[in-house]
Amino acid sequence: MKTSRPDRRRFIISSFFFICFLCALASINEVRFDSLLNFGRCALTKTNSPSQIYNSSSTLIETQKTSSEDEIRVLFGILTLPDQYQRRHFLRLIYGTQNPVGAKVDVKFVFCNLTKEDQKVLVALEIMRYDDIIILDCKENMNKGKTYTYFSSLPEIFNDTDGVYPPYHYVMKADDDAYFRLQSLVDSLKPLPREDLYYGYVIPCPSMDPFVHYMSGMGYLISWDIVEWIRDSDIPKNQLEGPEDKIFGEWIRNGHQAKNRFNAKWSMYNFPEPPTRCTHELWPDTIAVHLLKTQEKWIRTLKYFNVTDNLKPSKLYHIP
Ligand SMILES: *[C@@H]1O[C@H](CO)[C@@H](O)[C@H](O)[C@H]1NC(C)=O
Ligand SMILES: *[C@@H]1O[C@H](CO)[C@@H](O)[C@H](O)[C@H]1NC(C)=O
Ligand SMILES: *[C@@H]1O[C@H](CO)[C@@H](O)[C@H](O)[C@H]1NC(C)=O
Ligand SMILES: *[C@@H]1O[C@H](CO)[C@@H](O)[C@H](O)[C@H]1NC(C)=O
Secondary structure (H helix, E strand, O other): OOOOHHHHHHHHHHHHHHHHHHHHHHHHHOOOOOOOHHHHHHHHOOOOOOOEEEOOOOOEEEEHHHHOOOOEEEEEEEEOOOOOHHHHHHHHHHHHOOOOOOEEEEEEEEEOOOOOHHHHHHHHHHHHHHOOEEEOOOOOOOOEOHHHHHHHHHHHHOOOOOOOOOOOOEEEEEOOOOEEOHHHHHHHHOOOOOOOEEEEOEEOOOOOOOOOOEEOOOEEEEEHHHHHHHHHOHHHHOOOEOOHHHHHHHHHHHOOOOOEEEEOOOOEEEOOOOOOOOEOOOOOOOOEEEOOOOHHHHHHHHHHOOOOOOOOOOOOOOOO
């Protein structure tokens, strides 16, 4: 039972060197050492969850996704309908498997008031499971102000006096038949101003001048100051009816907003078939592909962008 003192000391010393060895090994790969404190971190950090940082007393400080000061925060709202359960399921796969670096992109599904009894159960369950739904105070409509309700509701929804300001640098309005590659989107946003910005695919299709008309409803993005302007100004309030993307462009023009504009054409485009002046071949330099109206078009697009390349090998499955 009794261990002699020298034995115990030898055990402690050799354990210490063993830990040092492990830490050194880890440091070769990724962990950076600045001080002795980091020995603790090395021993305590779960190396398989790189998005979490622990301090030396192994308290979870915060996730990297919210830690970086200059990280871009994007609200990515997909306007859809309550009954589109399958579509949301599919889009959760599409966006849940993308992990853009350098930004926090919150993908949310946006619709108006629920109208059916089954929705009250099914949508509530979805929220409990995924918490990625925004229900606006409106009656479902496409071109009668849903976009206005969306943008103008956000300042109040995300008005957290303790939270960071702005809650999001940018807010996207996207269609549910568009495929966005979030890393390309984030990379394109990095050099852009975070104020007074209107970003998207310029309409009409052959035009490359973002100061003439408006951005296509496939997906356009604005900075938070314009979201607040939409809430506060009378200009959008008094002009709600019409094709939502075109009307949006008119608010911006009539309100003399968005001195900063970015035309993401031809990184955004319509699916190549049937060919029109708005389409482009699938190509590597892509932020968004629009009009994915059939499963076949989605599959072709996802295949082209190699989205399943990172599937990890396992004995549990075999996919040829
Ligand atoms: C670790 O973080 C917690 C919570 O922020 C704090 O209370 C604690 O003092 C920190 N420990 C060290 C050693 O920094
Ligand atoms: C939407 O639902 C809320 C809460 O049930 C209700 O107060 C509001 O009047 C409804 N709005 C519309 C436009 O139906
Ligand atoms: C945000 O909250 C503050 C304090 O409660 C309030 O004064 C302000 O009007 C709110 N802003 C919006 C846009 O709701
Ligand atoms: C997809 O993978 C193929 C084969 O590795 C490669 O040639 C192609 O460039 C990749 N496509 C894209 C868009 O990265």
